[in-house]
Amino acid sequence: MSLFLTIKIALRALAANKVRSALTMLGIIIGVGAVVAMVSIGAGASQSVSSSIQGLGSNLITVIPGSGGGGQGGARQALGSATNLTVKDGEAIEDNIATVVRVSAEYNDRAQVVYENNNINATINGVTPEYEKVRNTTVEVGRFITESDVGTSDRIAVIGKNVVEDLFAGADPIGKRVKIQDIPFTVVGILESKGGASFISSDDAIFVPLTTAQNRLFGVEHVSQLGVEISDSEAMDEAQDAIGWLLLGLHGVADPEEADFRLMNQQDILETVGEVTGIMTALLGGIAGISLLVGGIGIMNIMLVSVTERTREIGLRKAVGAKRKDILKQFLTESVILSLIGGLVGILLGVGGSRLAAAAMGSETVVTVNSMVLAFVFSAAIGIFFGIYPAVRASRLSPIDALKYE
Amino acid sequence: MAAALADPHTKPMLIKVKDLKKIYSLGGEISVAALRGVGLEIEAGEFVAIMGPSGSGKSTLMQILGCLDKPTSGKYTLGGVDVGSLNDNELAEIRSLKIGFVFQQFNLLARTSALENVVLPLVYSGQAHQNEKAVEALAAVELSDRANHWPNQLSGGQQQRVAIARALVNNPDLILADEPTGALDTVAGGEILDLLSALNKEGKTIVLITHELYIAEQTRRIIKLRDGEIVSDHNNGERSKGGGPN
Structure with missing residues (x-):
């Protein structure tokens, strides 16, 4: 049929x-x-x-410190708590590896921020001008942190979109003075909102020059992470290896198993x-x-x-x-x-x-x-x-x- | 004229049944013999009635003659083919090519036009010119004007004529009619019997199952069954054209 x-x-x-x-x-x-x-x-x-995630920057390799303490017998501390990663490491990476475009050295910590009667606990990001490009960030109003801000450890701040809401209740914050740990800062810029998942959003953060964060606010010498931008996505694996060996050499560690830092590839996170x-x-x-x-x-x-x-x-x-x-x-x-x-x-x-x-x-x-x-x-x-x-x-x-x- | 020289009793029969037995097992050790050794021969062109009371085995015999069922033992040859050796598919093929069925309850497909009902055997045997043949068969039972009617729009007699057209459409060797008038009034039943007689005169072999003597008397040969055995087999004198009473 x-x-x-x-x-x-x-x-x-x-x-x-x-x-x-x-x-x-x-x-x-x-x-x-x-x-x-x-x-x-x-x-x-x-x-x-x-x-x-891609909005956080493309072709990005992030270097974070390994766990602090440790050695023989001591209790190991959490990943990222070691204090051995420095601006010099970042400079070495930028100078020695050809495929590296720029390096953003960052120090972040939380601190109390006060404006008039408002009081919030915010993430303070000490950054250099490279941050803007490496982390795909755009300034919406005003300006970002410049080389001279970093050079003089200036007390200026660029704030995320949500901070405008929380601290200034929507009022224009440019030129206003906020106190971070009782030190007055002048707001010079607002970042464009990135939206997305909150754990990776910069909308809630306050950005200050790296040297200001290290010297005036938190009194540290090291950085929390290095953001390394690579010229080409094809070169990522190669660059990651090169950064690894370079830092091992700088830190005097012979065995890669003992490395006091971690490398994170954007691709790995995406996967x-x-x-x-x-x-x-x-x-x-x-x-x-x-x-x-x-x-x-x-x-x-x-x-x-x-x-x-x-x-x-x-x-x-x-x-x-x-x-x-x-x-x-x-x-x-x-x-x-x-x-x-x-x-x-x-x-x-x-x-x-x-x-x-x-x-x-x-x-x-x-x-x-x-x-x-x-x-x-x-x-x-x-x-x-x-x-x-x-x-x-x-x-x-x-x-x-x-x-x-x- | 070579055929004339041959003994007429040895010419090939359409149906040859020898020592046919059918035993139904009712589970366990209980079994019922519906046919206890039936032998019979039917020539092409005959009009035969198989009679008998309920339980005499006539329905079982019809099912086996119609290749719907297989005997428990014995031999059945239809048109020179030993039916006992065929599988289900081959039996289905025999049914679609060599046998036309007419049932008491008509068994037409509901919500299906008369024409499509008639075409059904051609569909399953995959023949050419299906529509033309079906139209022809409907014309033969004088129902051309009802071709597109559904069964529920037809009278009982008309439905049975559609069923006869369906039985005819493959130009089968044998038409098996199982109580074809059982569900009809006397007038409609008489028309159906006349139609079957007319078809027989045109050369069709017809085997009719009935328990009514007056219907059986319309045929040319009456075979009586009782308790699974043939008790009489005689020519019906009045209607017979050739051959005297045996």
Whole structure:
């Protein structure tokens, strides 16, 4: 029998019980819709995290100190607490490695900041002019920290967007005086908001010249981290090795296992975040997939009822010459049509649902063609998988028993 | 004229049944013998009635003659083919090419036009010119004007005529009619019997199962079954054209 005719017969059988067919499809519609919507929400979250990490600077290698203390027997302290990383290390990296464009030496700590009656505890970032380029930062109003600010350990501050809100209640802060640990600073600039995840946002920080932070505020000689910008993403691995060996030499450490610093590659962070969001997406999709499974069981249920109801029809078809495979094809086509139509409607619903979620939560969602194709193929597979058993049962009916069936 | 020289009793039969037995097992050690060794031969072009009360085995015999079921033992040859050696698919092929069925309950597909019902055997045997043949078969039962009607828009007699058209459409060797008038009133039933007689006169071999004597008397040969055995097999004198009473 031709495929066209098989499909025509299947559609007619489905149309004979419209409500039942529609309810059966509903299971698949909800399942596919949920998978498409969930995967798009997951992919959207992944994309927004990735882009905010990339917003921190491209081709970036970050050097942080290793754990302090230690040595023989002593208790090791937390990673990043060692005091052996200095501005000189940064200068050496910039001078000795060809692919290094610039190095941003930074010292950060928390401190009390007061403006009139407002009082906040903020992150103080001691930075050099290089910070602006290395960390992809843009000044919205006023200016950033300059070479001469650093040279004279000037008491000026550039503040993040949220600080304007918290400390100045939205009033224009330029030229105002704030007290950081009782030392007065003049606000000279506001940074453009970066948004994104708060743990990596500069919106909450106050930026002062590196030398000011080291000498006037916190009384330290070392830096918290070095941001190293590399000219080319291809050269990242090579540059990372070169920085590693250079610093080992400068710090007099022979064994890389004993290094008193850590190198973090932007790419590594992206990959880690990608893994985490990937797991989240898979989890969401998996939960939605369970509803697809339930929808498939619904199809099997209805097809079994249909086979029983149409036993006499099957008997008659066999009596006039239908072979097992003809009956098998007929019932399988019905279940596949149910699941495919359900799948198509479900994709539309999922796309609509993800748009709605994007609008409601204010986050972005990404509907990928992959997830739609996957959902469609998966729903067809469900139609076949859950249609096989009822169809086989129909095809195995003996014609005389089927004809006698009341 | 070589055929004339041959003994007429050795010419190939359409149906040859020898020592046919059918035993239904009802589970455990209980079994029922529906047919206890039936032998019969039917020539092409005959119009035969198989009679018997309920439980005589006539339905079982029809199912085996119609290749819907296999005998427990014995031999059944249809048009020179030993049916006992065929598998399910081959039996389905025989049914679609060589046998036309007419059932008591018509067994037409609901929500399907008369024409599409008639076309069904052609669809499964994959023949050419399906629509033309179906239109022809409907014309033969004088239902051309009802081709696009659904079964529920037709009277009982009309539905049975659609079923006969469906049985005819493959130009089968054998038409098996199982109580074809059982669900019809006398007038409609009479029309169906007339139609079957007319088809027989055109050369179709027809085997009719019934438990009514007045229907059986419309045929040319009556085989009576009782308790799974043939108790009588005689030509129906009035209607027979060739051959005297045996």
